[in-house]
Amino acid sequence: MSFVSRLGHLRNSLWIEWRIALGFLADNPLQTLLISVAISVGAAVIVFITALMMGLQDNIIDKTLGTQAHIRIEATRQENNLSAIRTGHYVWAIESPRAQRLQTINNWQEVRDALDKLAVLNTVSPLISGPAFAQKGTARASVALMGIDPERYAGIIDLNAYLREGRFSVGASNVLIGKQLAEDLGLRPGDKLRLDAGDNRQAVVDVAGIFELGVGELDSRYVYTDMKQAQTLLDLPGGITILELKIADVFAAEYWAQRINSLTGLHVQSWMESNSQLLNALSSQTMTTQMIRVFVALSVIFGIASVLAVSVVQRTREIGILRAMGSSRQQILRVFLLQGGLLGLAGSLLGVIVGYTLVQVLNNFGGLLFVIRLEPSMLLSAILIATVAGVVAAMVPARRAARYDPAVAIRYV
Amino acid sequence: MLNRAAGQQVVLQLDKLNKVFNAGTPLENHVLHDISMQVRAGELVALVGTSGSGKSTLLNVVGLLDESSSGELRIQGHLTQGMSEQQRTQLRSESIGFVFQFHHLISAFSVLDNVLMPLMLRFGKPSAEQVAYGEYLLSEVGLTDYMRQSTNRLSGGQQQRVAIARALVTRPALILADEPTGNLDTQTADEVFSLFERFNVEHQCAIVIVTHDLRLSSRCPRTIRLTDGRIVYDGSSAEINNLTV
Secondary structure, eight states, rough: HHHHHHHHHHHHHHHHHHHHHHHHHHHHHHHHHHHHHHHHHHHHHHHHHHHHHHHHHHHHHHHHHHSOOSSEOOOOOOOOOOOOOOOTOOOOOOOOOOOOOOOOTTTTEEEEEEEOOOOEEEEEEEOOOOOOOEETTTTTEEEEEEEHHHHHHTTOHHHHHEEEOOOOOSSSEEEEHHHHHHHHHHHHHHOOOEEEEEOEEEEEEEEEEEESOOOHHHHHHEEEOOOOHHHHTTTTTTTSSSEEEEEESSGGHHHHHHHHHHHHOOOOEHHHHHHHHHHHHHHHHHHHHHHHHHHHHHHHHHHHHHHHHHHHHHHHHHHHHHHHHTOHEEEEEEHHHHHHOOOOOOOOHHHHHHHHHHHHHHHHHHHOOSSOOOOOHHHHHHHHHHHHHHHHHHHHHHHHHHHHHHHHHHHHH | OGGGTSSOOEEEEEEEEEEEEETTTTEEEEEEEEEEEEEEETTTTEEEEEETTHHHHHHOOOOOOOSOOOEEEEEEEETTTOOHHHHHHHHHHHHHHEEEEOOOOOOTHHHHHHHHHHHHHHHHSSSHHHHHHHHHHHHHHHHHGGGBBBGGGSOHHHHHHHHHHHTTTTTEEEEESSSTTSOOOOOHHHHHHHHHHHHHHOOOEEEHHHHHHSHHHHHHSSSEEEHHHHEEEEEEHHHHHHHHO
């Protein structure tokens, strides 16, 4: 038999198998309805819980990374240099770790330019960061001076989006301060503020704007100024202390941090390293979600399998007569596989609609602090997986039906 | 009537056919012993015998629903021993029609679809000509008005008529009927049996009917009696009826 005629034969065969499968399902509408509802509940749970967890994780990551760089590059940390030890000699030494004074990155412009050429990086932003005191009248607060290049820094934190009062302006006489600091020192836009970085390096500046990043530590300590002002106050003329990077794929940050470290020899830290606890929590959450999905999917598979197993027993005589009338074992096998697939498809379609509705209800009326996104690809994959699961679930009952001895099946009571 | 089939093509030929269940085990059961017989096109044969005599086993083996243990079985000249499962299925769907005591219609389909089922299993979507033939057969068994209805709405006799139309739709050379009237009242059984007689003449197909009903078996020109898996009589029904009386 040629390939074309085999294909034609299969097409003809599938036509009647499809009809028999649909006929069997329609012949017992209550059973079909009940298992479809059960499958749809499972599919809805999978869609809903996946979307909810993805939304929650996206939100946590967005919130965490919205106020920090993905990768931070600092000068190499200072360590003690021990004199070389001659072979065969032993030296006892008591070593005190060195204090890490503010250090600048050597040739930072060259490093920045080299990193600018990396396509995976979205932003490379220089930063001069160091400690200072902020003073208004007799009130003083310990702050972190942040000297930024406003244009580049917008790619790290879009300060404009977090501005609550005043205007966005950083320069020799203008700074942005956090909301908590403004409250602590009683400052409003337009007020004067004294910055003291020690060793008589002081400046009086205007508060141009007040921002609220939503992280208490940052809102109470960050004072944004321009690079030159920060370099002057921190006595780092022409230097920077940190290069901050944003990367397209946030989960590739650790890989690129290690690559940049090996390329530059500088101290490089990714957000994944500095937020290892958060990542651990997220991966635990992901694992829990996966477990729930697997167990729900398993219960759906066993549900379909048990219904089809009952159906095979109920239809033993019909299977026998179909075999007597000339249907092959493969045809009987496919009839029940199709039923499994159809149940999975119908149930998952219903489940996806229910899951989608639940998500929309939560988004609109649930009072959530974040929006749950439902990707079409996720819905399609849920339908596809449920349909395939239905076929897989039907394997055992279908094989049993196909193995029936027609002479025995016909006489089954 | 016996002579009507003389000279016709041999549809069914058995030569020293044996069937042993659980061979080689303590539960071994030799059900059919050296069965040899021929059935020609146009013959109407009653297969009779007491319960457990091997009638249904013989019908299953002849219908290729079960395999013999030894001996030869030929259907329309095709030797069935050594055939693959696929070849047996194909030969069964092309050459044999079945009618059972319990009609075994498929409730999920209409009356017409049930009749067309053997064709649909072989060819897929039926052609207009095939549908017309199915409708013709249903009109022949008096069920024109029920074609589009579900089989659940039919009486036992009507359902058995559908089963007969279904057995004929592939124009088989051989029809095997296993107590087709066993579940019907006398009048309905007579009507159904008349259909077998009519189609036997009109379609010239060989029909082998297993029955316990001597009244109906006497209407068949030829009777084969089985006792303990052996053919103890093969000849004129009138003659065996006289002997029985």
